[in-house]
Amino acid sequence: MNLYDLYGSKKFANFAFKPKIMEIVYINSPLGITKIIGDENGISVISVSDVGTNEVSEIIPEVLQDAVLQLNEYFEGKRTDFDLKLNPQGTEFQQKVWKALLEIPYGKTVSYMDQTKKLGDVKAIRAVASANGKNPLWIVVPCHRVIGTNGSLTGYAGGLSRKKWLLEHESPSQQQSLF
Numbered sequence: 001m002n003l004y005d006l007y008g009s010k011k012f013a014n015f016a017f018k019p020k021i022m023e024i025v026y027i028n029s030p031l032g033i034t035k036i037i038g039d040e041n042g043i044s045v046i047s048v049s050d051v052g053t054n055e056v057s058e059i060i061p062e063v064l065q066d067a068v069l070q071l072n073e074y075f076e077g078k079r080t081d082f083d084l085k086l087n088p089q090g091t092e093f094q095q096k097v098w099k100a101l102l103e104i105p106y107g108k109t110v111s112y113m114d115q116t117k118k119l120g121d122v123k124a125i126r127a128v129a130s131a132n133g134k135n136p137l138w139i140v141v142p143c144h145r146v147i148g149t150n151g152s153l154t155g156y157a158g159g160l161s162r163k164k165w166l167l168e169h170e171s172p173s174q175q176q177s178l179f
Contacts, residue, residue, distance in 0.1 A: 023061035026054045031162045036067050042087030043067050046138045080106035082140045097131035104145040107170045111149040133157050
């Protein structure tokens, strides 16, 4: 089918109408139900919700199998970084902030101010924090590793209890709580 067939205009006759098909899978994680959305262009969304909000998928689409495997390895303590094709949707500024998040090593944290300085504009701290909050790739783009300047847990779209769990999970010394 093409746009000519849909709209009856020769103006659209040469354009093939190919709707973008995004695959979705829901998996269990220690922090709730994880939703993964992506296609052949990469993973666009990884988010978490409370248990009972979505049914766990019985079938994992082929394009999402590696993401499921790597997230499971992360939760099992067998993976400290991800090797996935990512395709998050956001503004140019958000993309820049999310790319900087990828540079924060596993088991380490930085403050919002540190992140803002690294991006080159200390006055943009609220914009940076807002972009972190809109990060569509939970865990893989590690916005949970950004904390307050005084070391406090602040702002996390997944909830502060999940942020605490993730930081403790990544802590080299898991016998004692960081917070």
